[in-house]
Amino acid sequence: MDPRISLVTLGVADVDRAVAFYRALGFPVERWGDAAFFELDGAWLSVFPREALAADAGVDPSPARFDGVTLAHNVASPEDVDAVLDELVAAGGDLTQPARETDWGGYSGYVADPDGHLWEVAWNPHADLTSP
Numbered sequence: 001m002d003p004r005i006s007l008v009t010l011g012v013a014d015v016d017r018a019v020a021f022y023r024a025l026g027f028p029v030e031r032w033g034d035a036a037f038f039e040l041d042g043a044w045l046s047v048f049p050r051e052a053l054a055a056d057a058g059v060d061p062s063p064a065r066f067d068g069v070t071l072a073h074n075v076a077s078p079e080d081v082d083a084v085l086d087e088l089v090a091a092g093g094d095l096t097q098p099a100r101e102t103d104w105g106g107y108s109g110y111v112a113d114p115d116g117h118l119w120e121v122a123w124n125p126h127a128d129l130t131s132p
Helices: 015-023 050-057 078-090
Strands: 007-012 029-032 035-040 043-049 070-074 094-101 107-112 118-123
Touching: 007 015, 007 050, 015 029, 015 035, 015 043, 043 050, 078 094, 078 107, 078 118
Parallel strands: 007 043, 070 118
Antiparallel strands: 029 035, 035 043, 094 107, 107 118
């Protein structure tokens, strides 16, 4: 088996609202039924109604305050971090941690999407995570 993540699905309260948020990251979208799929380099991100996703997985749909998961979007410069965070907030995100210099030498901030899924927007001077 090849080690990879091919699809990340996020349970959301409003698929249309989530699509507007993720389009701000420049993700192309495809709608299939109740879900939306964003094709990325080598993987897909999907948003699906939270209750339906919980039913599909056979779990209680009650939201947690923090589920221990963050996703990251890496950019080419500290200025890009600020610009992307601004775009995401304008698209309905909630800034949870303003951009700042990190203890690992980078620059990053966090924004929650409209359903509370946390995204780190980061510039990493040690590794180029912006290209496939």
